[in-house]
Amino acid sequence: MSGVAFLRSVMRATALALILIGFTPKTAVADDITVFAASSLTDVLQEIAPRFEAQTGHDVRLSLAGSSKLARQIQNGAPADVFISANSDWMDRLEKDGLLDAGTRRNLLGNALVLVAHDPETPAVTIDRSLDLPALLGEGRLAMALVDAVPAGVYGKAALRYFGLWDDVAPQVAQAANVRAALAFVASGATPFGIVYKTDAQAEDDVSIVARFPAGSHPPILYPVAAVAAAKTPAVTDFLAYLGSVESQEVFGKAGFTRPAD
């Protein structure tokens, strides 16, 4: 077999394999959209997506993970059509790389940061400079998302820094891959306390909110949304519009998300 013929057959086999494992070319499935979204949006999007599908007939595939992981995948050509990030940094980076349809970008939602406890009997505390977090934790750990990478962890670290609490508590922080994994640590009782979004705490019965971080103690928590540059099907436009609809806003509001202007 000549080199060229061999190469051609390898390419053909690769294409076949890709099709078999599901990488169908985009044009064939114009009404399917893939939404990459921060894991803190898991429940609300799982509620919104079927409604959108029922109304429009489009199919929505949700890929939910830490914003940083998703952004990294989009940077490397993941077939995402819409990206909803839990912070602006990663969105800015993708925009700078020319990977977003910048005209479609807007801040979709806001959120708040809370301290949650596993034990429902835990008394409420006030977060300020006098709070003795290590004493509160005892031998236990404080669950957070990765404090230098994942938005929920970054906001949490910033807030603890703001009150001068970070350095003392840092050795006791257990960093999880994303905010939902941090929530799971508290829900299972593996750690007595954790820092998560208010909406995460509301979605989980096995944790209770013991304190709310003042909004000024960390950069504003915003969820920017944008269409990914590579894909601009009508379904994407429809989906972006649907996220702003009264119906969607009601789902977001019920889950505890705020309007970004608040």
Add this chain to the structure above:
Amino acid sequence: MEWLTPEEWQAVALSLRVAFWATVFCLPAGVFVAFVLARGSFPGRQALNVLVHLPLIMPPVVTGYLLLIAFGPQGGLGAVLKEVFGVTFAFRWTGAALASGVMAFPFMVRAARLSIEAVDPKLEQAAATLGASRPWVFVTVTLPMILPGILVGCVLAFAKGMGEFGATITFVSNIPGETQTIPLAIDLALETPGGEGRALRLALISIGIAAGALALSEWVSRRMAARIGGA
């Protein structure tokens, strides 16, 4: 210029420690279970076989979550071990070693079992008819023959210990200096904007350690072959 930050060196040292202890704990238990599976016939043998293979079959996050449930601060086993031996696994490097050991266990058992099954029982019987006691038969006849398989098991277990990610981050989370092994440090670097260089450096170190470990195992196995052949 510093090639790696102190925190990254910590991750390298920790990975070596975790992989080493995972292998050390896998070794005797793995060889024992391999013997039981290869030679034993008892009710529940198949169940044991499935149990041993579970870490290979289940998604690593499930293994990690089960470890968290069992050995976490709220888990029964965790409380007993802390009470009796004073050992804590949850959110400690010991937990990272435990997770790696559990994930590596099926590799150790499979490799050891293959070599045990390849031993001709007639050789052992011959030694016994010549008056050797059972332990002496094991040490002088069986063990030399299965050593290469055990060595392969150790290499696989160590490799698994160096590379384990899913069960580790689920069970003991990512704590710099305590549970942040090389794979977890690479994951963190990739999650951080501009962390590609750091991830690449750590990956290269990982490859270097793997190459070194392989070379060492080749050398040991050559020496072993020479000894067995010369005996």
